[in-house]
Amino acid sequence: MKKPETFEVRLASATMIAPTVRQLMFERVDDRPLDHDPGQWINLVLPLPEGECRRAYSIASAPDGSSHFEVAVTRVPCGPGSTYLHDLSEGSVLSAIGPHGLFTRAPDDPSPSLFVGTGTGVTPLRAMMQAALASGSKAPLWLLFGARFEEDILYRAEMEAFTRAHPHVRYTITLSRPGESWTGKSGYVQTHVPALLRELEAAGASAAPHVYVCGLERMVKAVRELCRHELGVDRKHVHTERYD
Ligand SMILES: Cc1cc2nc3c(=O)[nH]c(=O)nc-3n(C[C@H](O)[C@H](O)[C@H](O)COP(=O)(O)OP(=O)(O)OC[C@H]3O[C@@H](n4cnc5c(N)ncnc54)[C@H](O)[C@@H]3O)c2cc1C
Structure with a gap:
């Protein structure tokens, strides 16, 4: 399992992939690859007006040795975190902590x-x-x-x-x-x-x-x-x- 670390991410691009789902592609500001196991998630630290909060998001893309990764966020009615991420402008920088989680599958696992x-x-x-x-x-x-x-x-x-x-x-x-x-x-x-x-x-x-x-x-x-x-x-x- 990979050790979680804290790093900054920049929103590189974002697109709506369903009426209530925004896909966000982040890049690490330090340009290092996000070294995660497929299935893991990260915490995004969100500077909300009522105070900082953390929300967990599964990493939607496989590790590919690049500093880029995707998440997809469902807009929850009246949900402060998901609303913030739906409104986040490209170029914005956030803190992230991760990767976390044991819900993983090794890429070469031969099991059906x-x-x-x-x-x-x-x-x-x-x-x-x-x-x-x-x-x-x-x-x-x-x-x-x-x-x-x-x-x-x-x-x-x-x-x-x-x-x-x-x-x-x-x-x-x-x-x-x-x-x-x-x-x-x-x-x-x-x-x-x-x-x-x-x-x-x-x-x-x-x-x-x-x-x-x-x-x-x-x-x-x-x-x-x-x-x-x-x-x-x-x-x-x-x-x-x-x-x-
Ligand atoms: C390990 C983990 C991974 C997660 N990965 C994702 C992800 O990849 N994409 C994502 O959109 N959310 C994901 N979530 C949920 C996410 O962390 C937030 O809870 C969600 O964005 C709502 O936050 P909020 O502040 O807008 O609303 P809050 O006020 O924190 O939550 C309001 C309610 O929204 C409901 N809710 C939470 N997530 C969803 C959802 N996806 N769809 C519909 N209702 C929901 C819950 O019932 C929750 O009680 C994950 C949660 C965990 C624990």
């Missing part, structure tokens, strides 16, 4: 993986997938992503490109409030975990899958309990990160 993420909970899973693919890993990497509406789907083009380029990547989207034109899966992610896990077990043959779950507590708890108690997944194979 089922990634389950809702909303910005997909970001550490994206970092894990990017890192595994960059390492040339052929482990099955299956992502189940959940959102409310079609416009809330994050990183769709990137994930679809991964599935075209890599036969061992599979990408499933489910919407809890699909529009009439939506022909894909619907309902909560937990509805689709059992079938995907059984298929992944069959595809992985000898190795038992690991399940990585990230998002808000209610979903994370539901998927964790489903995996452990109903689907018989070894507790050491269920990895979780919650945002609330």
